[in-house]
Amino acid sequence: MxxxxxxxxxxxxxxxxxxxxxxxxxxxxxxxxxxxxxxxxxxxxxxxxxxxxxxxxxxxxxxxxxxxxxxxxxxxxxxxxSPARRTRVALFVSKADHCFHDIALRWKAGEYACDIVAVVSNHQVLEEASRHYGLPFHHVPINATTKPVAEAAQLALLRDLDVELVVLARYMQVLSDDFLSKFARPVINIHHSFLPAFAGGRPYHQAHTRGVKLIGATAHYATAVLDDGPIIQQDVARVTHQHEVNDLIRKGRDLEKIVLAQAVRWHLEHRVLVYGNKTVVFD
Amino acid sequence: MxxxxxxxxxxxxxxxxxxxxxxxxxxxxxxxxxxxxxxxxxxxxxxxxxxxxxxxxxxxxxxxxxxxxxxxxxxxxxxxxSPARRTRVALFVSKADHCFHDIALRWKAGEYACDIVAVVSNHQVLEEASRHYGLPFHHVPINATTKPVAEAAQLALLRDLDVELVVLARYMQVLSDDFLSKFARPVINIHHSFLPAFAGGRPYHQAHTRGVKLIGATAHYATAVLDDGPIIQQDVARVTHQHEVNDLIRKGRDLEKIVLAQAVRWHLEHRVLVYGNKTVVFD
Amino acid sequence: MxxxxxxxxxxxxxxxxxxxxxxxxxxxxxxxxxxxxxxxxxxxxxxxxxxxxxxxxxxxxxxxxxxxxxxxxxxxxxxxxSPARRTRVALFVSKADHCFHDIALRWKAGEYACDIVAVVSNHQVLEEASRHYGLPFHHVPINATTKPVAEAAQLALLRDLDVELVVLARYMQVLSDDFLSKFARPVINIHHSFLPAFAGGRPYHQAHTRGVKLIGATAHYATAVLDDGPIIQQDVARVTHQHEVNDLIRKGRDLEKIVLAQAVRWHLEHRVLVYGNKTVVFD
Amino acid sequence: MxxxxxxxxxxxxxxxxxxxxxxxxxxxxxxxxxxxxxxxxxxxxxxxxxxxxxxxxxxxxxxxxxxxxxxxxxxxxxxxxSPARRTRVALFVSKADHCFHDIALRWKAGEYACDIVAVVSNHQVLEEASRHYGLPFHHVPINATTKPVAEAAQLALLRDLDVELVVLARYMQVLSDDFLSKFARPVINIHHSFLPAFAGGRPYHQAHTRGVKLIGATAHYATAVLDDGPIIQQDVARVTHQHEVNDLIRKGRDLEKIVLAQAVRWHLEHRVLVYGNKTVVFD
Missing domain, CATH: 3.30.70.260 (ACT domain)
Incomplete structure (x- = not known):
């Protein structure tokens, strides 16, 4: 060859x-x-x-x-x-750290052909862990009032760093339509339910109230409509009446890690094509 | 012992x-x-x-x-x-026969401690197959106009036969609130989606349109609110962009059989307790 | 088009x-x-x-x-x-009927592009059921002494009917090397374990003794070495300490049906290539 | 309450x-x-x-x-x-770090009611990472000649620290019968196959050669017979002809993490009873 x-x-x-x-x-x-x-x-x-x-x-x-x-x-x-060009990725995180560590460790282990050029967070909780992995950390606080300013700062950073993919690793802020249209590059989100069931906030609480026998996680491209973008990957885990909301949250962490990791891998290996509101995944 | x-x-x-x-x-x-x-x-x-x-x-x-x-x-x-008293079951079916055969064969194989005392259908398609299994078949046609009369006939039959459980094995009619409150005994339905996603009609079409990566099936007790009763069992199967609606329907048949069979088994073994809109399944 | x-x-x-x-x-x-x-x-x-x-x-x-x-x-x-030529299939069965009914019903439902031209059995248990499905039934009794004669009769039948695929649907006799080499066409077997674990007899008993937490089923092409041919499909189901051997057998029936059905479907759709002791499955 | x-x-x-x-x-x-x-x-x-x-x-x-x-x-x-007494755990590792990080992060996140009182390794690769998690690291080199001495040093350490559970997180040395009988407390190992298939070395290579369609991982208590102890938990992942050995190894890492993490959690929550060569897991 x-x-x-x-x-x-x-x-x-x-x-x-x-x-x-x-x-x-x-x-x-x-x-x-x-x-x-x-x-x-x-x-x-x-x-x-x-x-x-x-x-x-x-x-x-x-x-x-x-x-x-x-x-x-x-x-x-x-x-x-071309593999000669490694995709430039920014990780957006808040306080939950399981998806953050999972992606950072896969990246360190050489599983991902990408450069993580920034960790962006509205909290400082993961600053030290980021530095330990050698990842530049950017604290961009955000609240209802400062959201436009904060998003402008995020966009400027993404542009400066020529970021090609944003991964929302349990980032607990909704990106505005304006942000998405200005960034105009792919954003992968992990939602902690089996979409389209339990879109929106507190999906494990919703799942517990409904009494489902399986919980799920969904990785999708973010679009202007919340939790409605093209689905890349989904998986589920079995739960019973014995599981309280906290158990769903704990079991869900493992699901979220696996599902997001797979979606990011497929994207980085150029296996995902979006059309309409769906994906073709050449696995 | x-x-x-x-x-x-x-x-x-x-x-x-x-x-x-x-x-x-x-x-x-x-x-x-x-x-x-x-x-x-x-x-x-x-x-x-x-x-x-x-x-x-x-x-x-x-x-x-x-x-x-x-x-x-x-x-x-x-x-x-007490096992000495076998539960008296009526199967409601329409034209689709996969769940019907699955339950009838499990019953013949001795997997279920029940007597199937009636097969009730709004079509005649499964009449001969019922007779072959030795199951009494009752044709009760139903349409928008005749629904009250048809449900009254069904209720009379269930009462005459002292039916303790109705299993809707892909029965394509919605039971009215009036029917459910008059029957006042458990009715198990199989819905061909991962509830609460894709309640209502044509769930595989809905799933295909949304581009999900897993399809599901849900067995639940029927209540006055369509597809909203206490969930007994759920399962999923993986699908890809290659699967058209007909593939989802075909793959879904296997899911529906397994999920409904498990729910019926648990019910017949007295393992399911309902409270509020949830179940406790002592498996 | x-x-x-x-x-x-x-x-x-x-x-x-x-x-x-x-x-x-x-x-x-x-x-x-x-x-x-x-x-x-x-x-x-x-x-x-x-x-x-x-x-x-x-x-x-x-x-x-x-x-x-x-x-x-x-x-x-x-x-x-070419789909114009439907594959000619013979089903070999013994007494267990779950895989037999499963395949016969899928065939009747039009899931399989094949003609089932013979049901061959060393017992008469499934004779009436075969006739009910409209499938010609051939009783070929077999024991240690009569095995060569019985296999010769089977081979003659397969040749007369121009059978292109034999499906061993829980047929409880081992086909001799001589039979396989003379038939010289594919034979699909379902083994009730996750091969290569628990090859040979009574795999559910072996699994119970070992205390595994998952049981499996394996569909493979039969070769001269028992339970060692190219694997087409495998699947597993979860078990616990509460499951006795009879529970494994019952749960295993569902696995065996699903795994064999999938392997037969792939074969009939010309998706399976054998090389060495492996398969390529173009799914 | x-x-x-x-x-x-x-x-x-x-x-x-x-x-x-x-x-x-x-x-x-x-x-x-x-x-x-x-x-x-x-x-x-x-x-x-x-x-x-x-x-x-x-x-x-x-x-x-x-x-x-x-x-x-x-x-x-x-x-x-009593939860007042946190189990004292030693992690044994070699060079592979995925199970190590997985357990350390779960411990840091408060998922495990235990104190990790030592990381013991025959290599120094994970020394710095251990210190970063605040875990005392002990380098005990081992080869065929030094094995008795090295095991004696390990035993002394475990006794000094009153270790109640050893977790072999992809530790690539076989513990001698002598070590196990002297330690006389539980040792959990993760084997990278679906036992009893592919016991011994290089199980992913064995699996690839056999052409299986699922790979597995098994967490079990270590006993004098290699890869033969009581099984606590097992799981599998689907593979195809497209997966080379390196893909099996990569996919296997996720399996190993999940299966070992679950077994350790059940042990720490006092849910596992061993009898004969089996376990009862009260989940």
């Missing part, structure tokens, strides 16, 4: 005959070798989705630019990534 | 010190031997719940009556059952 | 650059349209695997023959199937 | 009529109030098991001593614990 690093492309656009042949043919003619390729057709919507990972024969930057042009000419919307 | 058949009692009432000792002491003093005992306290509500299964030393009917009196004197609400 | 029925091909052979492009290019040039395509590379072994499903533009038989020739020229081992 | 802290007792011994009544009666007569009680009978072996948690009316030490005497007189083997 080639010694080159692979390129990964996520494509989507109007379905048409021969797309698989055209894309794989283009790569083959330029001497590339496909390592993985997966595609999906939404027959109702007439959309074609593809993830293709290949070892280019020539210079990665040249091949990447050429592929973008080729895909655009096919009417496809391409997003090409 | 004694050769006698066991008695099972489900108890609940205001919590008070010494209840476990009093109940087990009473049984021991009368020569009974406890096979299983499990209890639960809802500390918020101050309610005590217990399931106790014992081999009585004396005549079962005498012991049962004595226990009822004893438990009542403790301020407890007792429900005593 | 074309009105034609799709063709499905499973390919495998030595890895080489451009295989995806060559296969998809060939299909595109002949006017076919790829509906699904999935591939896998075993990098250690240097083997390429692909499943491709496409709507041919021309006559299916012509396209199929042409594809076989094309794939052979690439050094690939192709297996092309 | 009383302001006193609860006592927890695990009892086992020869089954006899009236045990539930006698134990609960004794507690009630001394003014105690049972919070939870659960029991199990092994009918084959004729053994009775009980876990009872109660709020004593009087002085905890007095009640505890009295209960021990009472239970002994019944022929029962009692083990009484």
């Amino acid at each position: 080639s010694e080159n690093a692979p390129l990964v492309c996520l494509l989507h656009g109007p379905d048409q005959p021969g797309l698989v042949a055209k894309v794989s043919g283009w790569i083959f003619e330029r001497g590339g070798n496909i390592v993985h390729a997966d595609q999906h057709r939404d027959l109702e919507e007439g959309i074609f989705f593809q993830r293709v990972e290949w070892i280019p024969a020539g210079d990665a930057a040249v091949e990447e630019a050429a592929f973008r042009e080729f895909a655009g000419a096919l009417g496809m919307n391409p997003s090409v990534a | 004694s050769e006698n058949a066991p008695l099972v009692c489900l108890l609940h009432g205001p919590d008070q010190p010494g209840l476990v000792a009093k109940v087990s002491g009473w049984i021991f003093e009368r020569g009974g031997n406890i096979v299983h005992a499990d209890q639960h306290r809802d500390l918020e509500e101050g309610i005590f719940f217990q399931r106790v299964e014992w081999i009585p030393a004396g005549d079962a009917a005498v012991e049962e009556a004595a226990f009822r009196e004893f438990a009542g004197a403790l301020g407890m609400n007792p429900s005593v059952a | 074309s009105e034609n029925a799709p063709l499905v091909c499973l390919l495998h052979g030595p890895d080489q650059p451009g295989l995806v492009a060559k296969v998809s290019g060939w299909i595109f040039e002949r006017g076919g349209n790829i509906v699904h395509a999935d591939q896998h590379r075993d990098l250690e072994e240097g083997i390429f695997f692909q499943r491709v499903e496409w709507i041919p533009a021309g006559d299916a038989a012509v396209e199929e023959a042409a594809f076989r020739e094309f794939a052979g020229a690439l050094g690939m081992n192709p297996s092309v199937a | 009383s302001e006193n802290a609860p006592l927890v007792c695990l009892l086992h011994g020869p089954d006899q009529p009236g045990l539930v009544a006698k134990v609960s009666g004794w507690i009630f007569e001394r003014g105690g109030n049972i919070v939870h009680a659960d029991q199990h009978r092994d009918l084959e072996e004729g053994i009775f098991f009980q876990r009872v948690e109660w709020i004593p009316a009087g002085d905890a030490a007095v009640e505890e001593a009295a209960f021990r005497e009472f239970a002994g007189a019944l022929g029962m083997n009692p083990s009484v614990a």
Whole structure:
């Protein structure tokens, strides 16, 4: 096999005959070798989705630019990534630390091909832990009055650091529509329920009141509508009448960690395509 | 051990010190031997719940009556059952047959300590299959106009047959409040979603539109509020973007069978206590 | 889209650059349209695997023959199937009926694109049930002495009926190496444990003795070595100290049904490739 | 309710009529109030098991001593614990840090009612991380020659610190029979397979070679026979042909963390009774 690093492309656009042949043919003619390729057709919507990972024969930057042009000419919307460019991530946290430690430890263990360029928090609780991991910590206090100013400060920071992905690791503030539209890049949130059940506040209390037999967690892209964005991953755990709200919260922490970690991994490996309010996950 | 058949009692009432000792002491003093005992306290509500299964030393009917009196004197609400009395069950079905066959086969295999005394349907599709299993089939057509008359006929049938449990095995009609209050005995329904998500009609279509990554099924006692009764059992199965609505429906059938079968089993084994809008399941 | 029925091909052979492009290019040039395509590379072994499903533009038989020739020229081992040819299946059963009913009901419900051309049993217990489903039943008694004769009779039957797949639905006899090599077509077995744990007889008893906290079931292709063939699907269920062997057996029945049903479905949909002692399942 | 802290007792011994009544009666007569009680009978072996948690009316030490005497007189083997006495735990680690961090973080978050009084390792990799958590680190190098000396040093340390539980958090040395019999207190190990499948070394490699569709992890008490002790908890995760050994190792880390964490929690909450080579877990 080639010694080159692979390129990964996520494509989507109007379905048409021969797309698989055209894309794989283009790569083959330029001497590339496909390592993985997966595609999906939404027959109702007439959309074609593809993830293709290949070892280019020539210079990665040249091949990447050429592929973008080729895909655009096919009417496809391409997003090409190279492992040489590690995604720049900001973690937003509040006081709860389980998802924070989980992601930081996975990052330290080399599980994630990303640079965590900032930890942003409305509290100072995780400042020392951040520094211990070698992660720059930014305290941006926020309340109802200061929210516009605080969000402006957050946006300036994200821009300065060229952050490409924000991960809300149990960040207990709702991001405004204005923030999301100005940031205009992906934001992954972990909601501590099996959405669409128990959207909004205190979902474990809601679940306990309803008497469900399973609790859940949902990782999704944040959108203007609270807890309603495209779902990336969900999982559940069994509970019984013996579990009080505090038990649900404790059991839920393990769920939240696993679900958020998986969603972040898939995003960083360029496996997730969003369309409408859904995702295609090429696992 | 004694050769006698066991008695099972489900108890609940205001919590008070010494209840476990009093109940087990009473049984021991009368020569009974406890096979299983499990209890639960809802500390918020101050309610005590217990399931106790014992081999009585004396005549079962005498012991049962004595226990009822004893438990009542403790301020407890007792429900005593004996395997000698098999629960009389009516299955309500429409056209979908997967839950129907699943329950009928479990019953034939001896998994359920019940007599299925009637299959009631608004269609004739399952008439021959019912007869093949040796189950009496009753066709009660129903539409918006005839609903009161049809429900009256169903109620008369249930009363004539002394039915103690109705199982809605994908019965596609909503039972009226009037029916439920007149029947006044438990009705178990299987809803094809992870309640409270996707209550109401066409839940798999709703799930597909929302783009969830897990589909669910929920067995619950039917109440006046649609899809809102006390939940007995829930389970989920993983789905992806590749699954169209028909795939969800197909995968859902397996979920529905397993979840309904488990709920019916627990009910028939006298393991389920309802309080408020929740259940305690002594598994 | 074309009105034609799709063709499905499973390919495998030595890895080489451009295989995806060559296969998809060939299909595109002949006017076919790829509906699904999935591939896998075993990098250690240097083997390429692909499943491709496409709507041919021309006559299916012509396209199929042409594809076989094309794939052979690439050094690939192709297996092309068309839904127009339903797989001919024989079910082998003994006395336990849960997997038998499960498969028969799925077949009746149209879940399986196959014809069940024979039910073969060493007992007569399921004769009447087979007839009720409209399935031809063959009683072939077998014991240590008559085994060679009985297997010869089974083989003659399978040949007469041109059976393409044997499903051992809790058939309690071990097929001899001689039988397997003479039949020379796939045989799917369901073993009632999480293989390789508890191979051989009475696996639930073994599991109970060992005190495991999960029981399993494994669907695999039968090979000359008992319970050692390529695994297609596995699943588990939770058990506790409260479960006696009979409870494991009862809970296991549900597992066995689900696991065998899934393996048979994947096989019939031409999603399973065997290599060495493993499977690639293009799900 | 009383302001006193609860006592927890695990009892086992020869089954006899009236045990539930006698134990609960004794507690009630001394003014105690049972919070939870659960029991199990092994009918084959004729053994009775009980876990009872109660709020004593009087002085905890007095009640505890009295209960021990009472239970002994019944022929029962009692083990009484009080939350006032936090279990003293030693963590044994090597280089892999995922279970180490997981347990340390749960301990810091207050999930575990224990004191981690030592981290013992045959490597120095986790020394700094231990100190950061405030945990005393002991480096005890070990090789084939020095094993007896090293184990003697470990035993001396455990005795000095009055360690009540050793947790092998991916400690890559086999403890000798001599060590186990001299320590004579519980040792919990996490094995990275679904035991009894793939005991011994490199279980993920074994699993990959066998082509299983699920990988597992097993937490068990260590005994003289490697990977054969009483199982406390097990869980599995789904894998496919796409997963190489490194993927199994990565996915396995999450399993190992969850399974070990749950086993340690149950042990610390006095929910696990060992008998023969099995456990009763009162969850």
